Amino acid sequence: MASIPTATVGRLVTYLRALAELEEEQSEKTSSDELARRAQVSAFQVRKDLAYCGRFGTRGSGYQVAVLVRELRRVLGLTRPWHVAIMGMGRLGQALADYPNFDQYDFLLRGAFDADARKVGMVVGSMTVAHVDALPEAVTRDAIDLAFLTVPAGAAQSAADALIAAGVRGILNFAPTMIDVPDGVRVEPVDFLAGLQRLTFHMGARASEAAVSP
Amino acid sequence: MASIPTATVGRLVTYLRALAELEEEQSEKTSSDELARRAQVSAFQVRKDLAYCGRFGTRGSGYQVAVLVRELRRVLGLTRPWHVAIMGMGRLGQALADYPNFDQYDFLLRGAFDADARKVGMVVGSMTVAHVDALPEAVTRDAIDLAFLTVPAGAAQSAADALIAAGVRGILNFAPTMIDVPDGVRVEPVDFLAGLQRLTFHMGARASEAAVSP
DNA sequence: ATATGTGAATTGATTCACAGCG
DNA sequence: CGCTGTGAATCAATTCACATAT
Structure with a gap:
């Protein structure tokens, strides 16, 4: 094995x-x-x-x-429910909060956070947005295992730091940037801009070939 | 080379x-x-x-x-602007339509489509949602190169077929399913559920190791 | 002196062919 | 006989060491 x-x-x-x-x-x-x-x-x-x-x-x-x-x-470790928080309640965070298929996979949304005070109190799906300051308490109380990081690229590292300090050990990073994390914390990127550029690479190559032929 | x-x-x-x-x-x-x-x-x-x-x-x-x-x-083929359509104007499609960083990379949103008549006419970002039936004409008129596929998994194959029939040769597939395409068409998956499960795999392994020790 | 560019070595992943088991 | 499971072979990617150019 x-x-x-x-x-x-x-x-x-x-x-x-x-x-x-x-x-x-x-x-x-x-x-x-x-x-x-x-x-x-x-x-x-x-x-x-x-x-x-x-x-x-x-x-x-x-x-x-x-x-x-x-x-x-x-x-794959899908033998018990995983408690998930969403960090960053912009459009993408809101879209994820509303995503219907999580229960099916044993992922339970247990918190929605934003650093912007104007977003606090907003109701999205089944959750009410809380301020980042409430994160440490919430992670402990709701046994949050992992987080969706859906903040702008410039805020990604500090938001990740806050998540890790609060005790989150797994991050699904939707921001188009690399983040540094200590040992024991796992990050998986979800990078649609990278996918988009892989697409243009392959399409561009084909187009060039076509253009080269007489 | x-x-x-x-x-x-x-x-x-x-x-x-x-x-x-x-x-x-x-x-x-x-x-x-x-x-x-x-x-x-x-x-x-x-x-x-x-x-x-x-x-x-x-x-x-x-x-x-x-x-x-x-x-x-x-x-990477980023020497000219690429014209992009969004297929499926649910939450994710709307979030993408509002994404601020496309111009920076020379991607121009040029159309938003949905099969649901109730969504037609809706204004999202700079675009008005059109019905899928208008796709072939729009692809030709607006020189659409590629599409974001943001429909539910069950609708992904038929939506992709419609895109391809209309002349789109590159698809960024956000639906959590494989789609079949003919030669000459390129698909790149953007699969956040897969990323999420890679995360639980690695975290689950660590948790098990910990649980095994006395 | 310094940092790139590259052949050689190593590691990892995929393909194959077939042995093993129902 | 049919289809899985696996060692061997091929192919791809990464790491390394160093020759090379400024």
């Missing part, structure tokens, strides 16, 4: 989604072929990835959907 | 951000060490990545910020 490659971890999520589809279709069994098609990777890759996590299949027969869902959720 | 590795392309964006900071600080020159610190990678990595794109530095002296910005923008 060596450690699971990071590239594999990234794909487990897509397998879990394919499995959710299969559950909706009342399928009880599936195969590496079918998962591969739905997750847009090779069947080799699916089998190798799943094998990194354990031996969940039956040779000659395939995988049981229910078993695979349970095991992958376990590997 | 072999092709640039995909991992490198992903990092070029972060170098460009570090360079933007340096420009604001009025720095004219920089080094692989400084860029490495700001982009949170090794200096080896910076030099190798930049060398894939060309020879932009001066040995013994470093890189000129202005030169590097110009060259990286060129490599």
Whole structure:
């Protein structure tokens, strides 16, 4: 049971989604072929990835959907609810506060914070916006595990510092900037501007090629 | 000048951000060490990545910020404005329509579409929401290059099909699902739920380790 | 002297082919 | 026979050491 490659971890999520589809279709069994098609990777890759996590299949027969869902959720740490706070209640923070699909994945929104006093008291979804000063108390009281960081890039580092000081150990960083964190705190970037620029890179390359031909 | 590795392309964006900071600080020159610190990678990595794109530095002296910005923008295809449409004007689509930093990167919002007739006519930011039926005409008229796909997962494939039929060749997919596209069309996922689950994977592993010790 | 650019070495990920088990 | 699980081989990415240019 060596450690699971990071590239594999990234794909487990897509397998879990394919499995959710299969559950909706009342399928009880599936195969590496079918998962591969739905997750847009090779069947080799699916089998190798799943094998990194354990031996969940039956040779000659395939995988049981229910078993695979349970095991992958376990590997991904989705066995208990995670309490989430949103830091920064601009448009994006508000959009996230209203996102309908969190419960389904055992993520529970437990707080909404902003440094701007004018936003305090605003009701968004099921939450009332609180001031950042209330963060340390709230993290302890509501057992907040992780936070969505949805402040402007210039405010990201200080907002992250406040979250970490309050006891948050996981940050999903929506700001288009890197943040420094101490050991024991994990940051995952969600960077749509980076995705946008990867897109123009590939489209630009194609356009140039076309332009080069006579 | 072999092709640039995909991992490198992903990092070029972060170098460009570090360079933007340096420009604001009025720095004219920089080094692989400084860029490495700001982009949170090794200096080896910076030099190798930049060398894939060309020879932009001066040995013994470093890189000129202005030169590097110009060259990286060129490599990433940011030499001309890109016209963008938003497909799906829910909370996320609205948040994106209001995002202030697009012009800075030469992305111009040129259309907002929704399949729901009740949303048509709504004014968001500088745009008025149009019905999906108006898409083909709009893509041609406004020379729309790419689209943000911000519809629910269940509607993502058909919305993507509509975009592609209308002539869009690049899609930034915010829906938590895979979409199938023909050759010549590029999709980049922006998947915050995947990021969230990578976070719980790493945090869950740490928690388990802690729980295992006596 | 100093910091880039690059071949060589190492590490990691993907692909493949097939052994193993139902 | 069918499909998983896995060692071996290929491919890609990262790290390193140093030659090279100013």
